[in-house]
Amino acid sequence: MDNFIIRGGKPLSGQTVISGSKNAALPILLATLLTREKCEIKNVPELMDIKSTFELLNYLGKNCFYGYGNFVVEEHTALKLHAPYDLVRKMRASVLAAGPLLARYHKARFSLPGGCSIGVRPIDIHLESFKKLGAVVTYEKGDVLLSAKKLKAGRVKFRFPSVGATENLMMCAALIEGETVLENCAKEPEIEDLADALNKMGAEVTGAGTAVIKIKGRAKLKGLKHTVMPDRIETGTFMLLAAAAGGRVRLLNTAPKTLTALIKAMEKAGVKINCYKDSMEVIAPHGRPKPVSVVTRPHPGFPTDLQAPWMVLMARASGESEVHETIFENRFMHAPELMRMGADITVTGQKAVVRGVPQLLGAPVMCSDIRAGAAMVVAAAAAKGKTVIRRIYHIDRGYEHLEHKLKDLGVDASRVKA
């Protein structure tokens, strides 16, 4: 197992290139199950979750080639229709294979994902919605079985704008002839990227990025060539890293327009952000950031995936602020670790009160999940002295070549064998 060692407390300077979005790449890669034609997807980050998707697609019978950000998917045999426990356990997004397989074969079987460290994370919204299109849902030995004599285009209203359920239903509807209307959809930018990919495959998807998405499905879909959008969560993490550690950095190949809520909150905290079409410059405030409270909400609200690194910035603020997490029920596991670095935080239920301190101090810490792990890196870069971060396999699920990018920005970081 690897650890990160970071010696922080020095202002940053430099520039780095943002990778393709993990959360956009995952559904687009699984959408290749909708067609037997060749698909070529570019700007796919080299990450553990993408390797798990590669394994899942190969297991199901696709022939995948993956390297240097290019992912090619071909099909030469009949597909298996079962996503087993070992693959779903590694990566919850494996449930996004269900929509394409159900649509194409009228049958799919996948292991029911368990809870994880940030919450219970049920998939009831996915399953209820498949039922509305004609699927029957049964359970056997920890697996969910979906089947349908005939799937019908229809109207589905989600009880909550779940990102995964919106994506799963979009993919399923793309292969059902007729018009499906999805209501109360997630509006995350990754949904728009998936819609773009499905349109290239021959479906007609409109309204992605709004609450109502209409999908005119086709009996057959074509292969696609697509370039994945930049990762807004990686971008946001580096923005907060620069703001918390101090200095001035430039982030290239990104999409500032996908980060409006974070930019607004950071500007209120006194951070200067210059946005260009596909890059941005972040200039940390002189002195400590101002305290700003945030509430996580579905897009375009403040993203839950940036809540943990945001808390690091507020841990250094010149006063008291609140962080209210409304998306996941247990997403404050980073708070006790930050307190080991000298932060002053009180967590009560879904709310954290953060009283800023002048300086965080290096300490041995560990990661509990992917975004909590990113927060440890941000804290370590801002803290005075040496921080050893353990369990960084969580971080490796979502941040490509992190130690190299940290070095690009002037952070003294190295990966060592534990």
Ligand code: UD1
């Ligand atoms: C996606 C992102 C993840 C991000 C999250 C919220 C990917 C691969 N992951 O996860 O990084 O943190 O969106 O922005 O894109 N829920 C239910 N029933 C369901 C589905 C969801 O109750 O059937 C609940 C979840 O438990 C959670 C909330 O809805 O509390 C949000 O989940 P959802 O939007 O589905 O997130 P994911 O797609 O899993």
